[in-house]
Amino acid sequence: MAGVGIPKLANVSGRATLLWREGYADVAQLSGGRFPYDPQGLLSDWDRFESWAQGAEPQISGSPDFRLLGPPAPRPRQIFAIGLNYRDHAAEAGYDTSGLPQVFTKFPSCLTGPFSQVSVLSPKLDWETELVVVLGRTGRNIKEGEAWSFVAGLMVGQDLSARDVQLAGSAPQWSLGKSFAGFGPTGPWITSAKYCGNRDDLLVQCELNGELMQSDRTSNMIWSVSELVARLSVVCELMAGDLIFTGTPTGNGNRRTPPRYLGPGDRLLSRIGGLGEMVNEFVSPGVCAIN
Ligand code: ZN
Numbered sequence: 001m002a003g004v005g006i007p008k009l010a011n012v013s014g015r016a017t018l019l020w021r022e023g024y025a026d027v028a029q030l031s032g033g034r035f036p037y038d039p040q041g042l043l044s045d046w047d048r049f050e051s052w053a054q055g056a057e058p059q060i061s062g063s064p065d066f067r068l069l070g071p072p073a074p075r076p077r078q079i080f081a082i083g084l085n086y087r088d089h090a091a092e093a094g095y096d097t098s099g100l101p102q103v104f105t106k107f108p109s110c111l112t113g114p115f116s117q118v119s120v121l122s123p124k125l126d127w128e129t130e131l132v133v134v135l136g137r138t139g140r141n142i143k144e145g146e147a148w149s150f151v152a153g154l155m156v157g158q159d160l161s162a163r164d165v166q167l168a169g170s171a172p173q174w175s176l177g178k179s180f181a182g183f184g185p186t187g188p189w190i191t192s193a194k195y196c197g198n199r200d201d202l203l204v205q206c207e208l209n210g211e212l213m214q215s216d217r218t219s220n221m222i223w224s225v226s227e228l229v230a231r232l233s234v235v236c237e238l239m240a241g242d243l244i245f246t247g248t249p250t251g252n253g254n255r256r257t258p259p260r261y262l263g264p265g266d267r268l269l270s271r272i273g274g275l276g277e278m279v280n281e282f283v284s285p286g287v288c289a290i291n
């Protein structure tokens with residue numbers, strides 16, 4: 001069974017899995033143990049893994065059960081998240097876009113899969129659909145022109161945010177407000193950056209219960225992926241397997257009149273052209289979540 005095109009890398013029940021249009025394969029089995037089953041482990045050896053994966057072929061026809069998909073990079077050592085990185089969103093927030101990007105973190109324990117249920121742990125739970133960068137090499141002081149060679153791939157992310165916690169107190173509490181359990185859906189899989197032709201101009205969209213809420217292109221980001229990698233790496237060592245949530249376009253719930261927040265029964269679809277889509281359902285706290 002010959003694979004067509006470059007496979008995507010998914011996390012199926014905690015095991016690194018290659019996906020093609022016509023089938024899939026377990027990485028550890030197919031490679032005879034040359035590569036680990038752990039998706040996070042692969043990211044430390046990305047260049048070697050990627051060259052091997054180009055010659056790999058599906059073992060099983062069809063697709064795995066998408067309900068089993070977990071976060072493709074489940075345990076990054078660092079998650080960087082960028083605030084107000086789209087021109088329209090920054091303008092509506094009255095934000096001065098000169099200087100350094102606004103950077104915070106989502107603590108890694110908030111990560112969840114692309115089709116998971118998320119508990120509504122805040123009365124002001126809001127959506128932020130974002131391009132997420134997965135680092136595939138480690139470095140400091142990375143030059144902008146070399147930045148893409150440090151990127152393993154791209155995926156879709158939701159920077160779910162409890163606006164009540166984020167905006168409580170006299171200074172914003174960004175990182176905690178965005179790190180409750182399940183507040184970091186990512187996936188559905190990692191698409192290699194090398195083979196993503198229009199990687200600086202991707203369509204980012206979000207639908208809530210079928211209604212389009214966000215739609216913009218990553219070419220409208222104030223700081224591009226290359227600039228973010230370069231600027232962050234001046235301060236922090238970026239490590240293989242780290243994530244960068246690159247910011248969200250306009251169209252969040254708290255900027256609407258009246259504001260619109262997520263509640264039990266809501267269905268949020270997050271899509272990026274060429275990278276796939278995620279669907280997360282929101283449930284009352286205490287209702288058993290899939291992932
Ligand atoms: Zn965000």
